[in-house]
Amino acid sequence: MRKNSLLKSIRGKITFFTAALTITLTVLAVTICFYAFHSYQKKMMIRSSEFNLQSIADNTSADLNNILSFVKWCCSSSDVAEYMDTIHGQGTLGQISSKNPRVAQMAFDTYDRIWEEYTLHNQSNYIRRLILSSDNPLAYMQMFYSSVPDRADAASLIASQDFFIPLYEASSFQWDGLVQNPFNRISDEFIIPVVRPIYSGESSQTTGWLYVEISPELITSRLKAYPLESDSLLYLTIGEKNYLCDKGTLTESPFEYQQVSDLTGSTISTSSKAMEAILPGLGKRTVLTCSLGISDFQLTEVLSVRRDRAQQTLYTCMIAGILFAALSFGVVLMYFLNRTIVKPVHQLRQNMDSISRGNFDKNPDIEWENELGEIGKGINDLSENVVNLMNTRIEQERQKKDLEYQILQSQINPHFLYNTLNSVKWMATIQGATGIADMMTVLARLLKNVSKRSESMITLKEELELAGDYFQIQQYRYGSSISIRYEIASEDLFGCMVHRFSLQPLIENALFHGLEPKRAPGTISVFASSAGSGETKDLVLSVTDDGIGMSQETIEKIISGESLEGSDFFKHIGISNVNNRIKYDFGDSYGITITSEPGVYTTMTIRIPYIRKEEGVEKQT
Template structure:
């Protein structure tokens, strides 16, 4: 399907592949960078907002801890306990002339001590009111940050309020909620009330109570310095009630979104919660970050700006588009360079090859650049010169071949004429009673016929032994019957395959280099047997043993290396090393000829071959 679309020229393929690779790199880079940028942008925005929220929460928690320290000091101070014990039954402050006027100094000392501790407390500016009263709520002390008188509610009415009873005794502000200041109704300020019992000096039972109003400026002073986008929102959750921070004030708020997912791996602090929320009235999902304020069950939450994300995303998209355009420009520049450095030289080389194909063998120096294409150009020029020389030589060789064919036709002799002539000699020798001549002629005819018709490299052991016997018969007449040849092999081994003319060079070596120099009656034995090697493969072992002069180790090495000089003229080109090499080339290095000899006694040459028969049987 793609073959009709793909260009056939190298230039077209270069353009196509370069364009495809460049576009792929650009798309992959833009996709990966977009994903990474979006992830990093969201993560950085979350972590930056979390860092700012953590500062607000930690500072607020620190101020609360300072206030609560003062709160606890009031609950356990001995001067305050003495004051409460002294005024348990007093409904008013005694006069100077009254007998219990000493209580005035006790009250004054306690007030000075309370005021001193108040001003020494860090974050005291956020304590808008302190009330210290015995159980009768009559002779109470008050420290207030305003000069206004109490107009909203009386101290006796304060203790009867439901919210006062709910928070009374909770020194950790867990159940305190933001509310309007009961002593200053209508001024728009919110306070966080706290009330706790105070024990007497010499008894563990309650002697009075302390009330404290914590101003909402405790949190507002930090929230107003928080950097916010237009579409972001800050929420404060206290005692299960959520407040919206807007225009430097807190407003009651009912959450109008639902949590769809929790992003656990986006926050630094383990107590910070990052969630994905969806507005109940519909709209895009937003990210909400909530950080706790100490261990009071309070939290500050931030709804991240969507416009900031969109603006940053647009900026990143412009950057990515710039990267993509840059990659495409680089690809075009690379395409220009490839076309100039590859396309043009290929075009010139193609034209030069066409010229050579048309018969122009003259060299062209313009295609011999100093690069790989220049090497090809020089090769084409050398090829042109070689082709020109080869064509001339081919013409000369063709002329010489025709002359040689003419001379061969003149001197050719039909092989059948040679066989018929030998047969005629045999018949004439038989008629005249020369049996030796007849046998030698018959053996020579069979030997020549085997040599001339041999097309296969391997024959059966039976055929190879027959060839050796014909050769030995001729040699036997030469030595006058002083040599003998015996062949011993199991009948089943006669069908095993052996290389043609393998035994004849070994027998020839035994005659001319073993028996003849010794000058005694010679005996040659040929034996064959089968064995199995350690790996389980079948082997055919053929041994040629003679009782000649033998060989030393150096002579054995020379024979196997091909350094010996055969004496026989008829088979001069077929030596023992030649046989050994043929076997190793065909069968492998583990096969071949091995020689064992004792000088003056015997020589035994062993041929190791794989066991294979003419019928295809393999052991």
């Protein structure tokens, strides 16, 4: 039971949610940081290795392109082409020279020209051997050969190798990887062979071929110094062959893998490719491949996992420290929240209990300089508003009683007046004063409505009849200089309920404040219409005169009741009282509004709810 009450309390909820939020955010932050760091670490490791590989690749590519430019020159030189055209289709060089002594000189000149071009290329020292041969393998020229003994059938030996035909017939440079040196079968000496056709200078016919041996040291000399972790692997791919690089030694080895995910987005260069792959015997590893910038040449590194694990271990320790610090912060935060929230909430609860017992005194001690203080201020304001509301309600009840008393005062002895007026009427009739008799009849009818009817609301039709009787009396005073007209939007409106004697003060105001000061004929217009629909439907009554109009100050005095110039008969039943009666019964959204333009018109509008006679009877009962 105590456990449940603790969880329901503010302190328990703060403790629980703060602890849960701290642990959740900490675990979430640690997880995000761990994976972000791991991703960043892997990206940096990939880019670091890529930079090293790309550095070797760029230098190696530059050296290899230097040699290939020399090969291209040999294949396109006009001197070489002329020499090859001369010996094309002939026998050996000795036979050709005996027939044409000039050929020997051309051979020396071609040799010198090739040598001259050879010395101009910086990386020519990696060229072990060059053979320039016609279609007849016996007519060839050999240069730069190493310490390996020369052979008389060197051109025939090269032409018989397995790599010769594919390289010779290729449309551009093609690579067959590292091959055993054809001239050295004793030791494991490998070379990179290059074979290109020589075309006639006069036609597209081939007149011979060029063979160049490139030393693998062009590549291995740089791979020796490459920083490689003990559990990393480095592969060189030439064509379709893969070679494992170990301390500058290249050993042909298959490189099989199954790609798991693509990490190319972690690389800097678009020519580089990174991936997660599963390697036989190694498991899941990160593989980085960089192109040497030459077709079919690329370097591939299987990145170290030891360095990755060491950095992850370090970061795990850092994460543990962060987690401990976050949890410590959570404990301090819980203590702080309990001190700064629980106590003020307890004070607020005590103050609200005091209010519920009827004590509405303002308590400044709960108005702190924070959000809870704003709540405390709101509670104090609420207490003050409740007190003001009660005082206002008391004042309204007092005013209502005063209004009822004033209405009661205005009802002079109607029976006595009614009988007296009947006597005056018959005397006027006997004496032939028909005007006086008619006026007494109308006045008696008004008194009859006052004396024999007690309900506060009547139908619009009945109210219009009362207003008509009042206006008829005034016509005897003003004569034909005033007139009234009625415009009712629908006959259904006649059955709507209105306050008794609500139109008379408006017509009286139109006469006294509008038409009488005008000193000219005038008209009063009474309009009735409905507005809205359903539960929001209202009855709108308006009285408009074409008199002198009134100022805004006068309008405010009439609405506020400062100007109570009612007639003697309807004393104190003025516009202000009608407005107050409407607001008391229906609320502040209803009542009387006045609009006027001095010298043109004045319009007084009554807005009350649309209530039919049946509904009004039910409401009053």
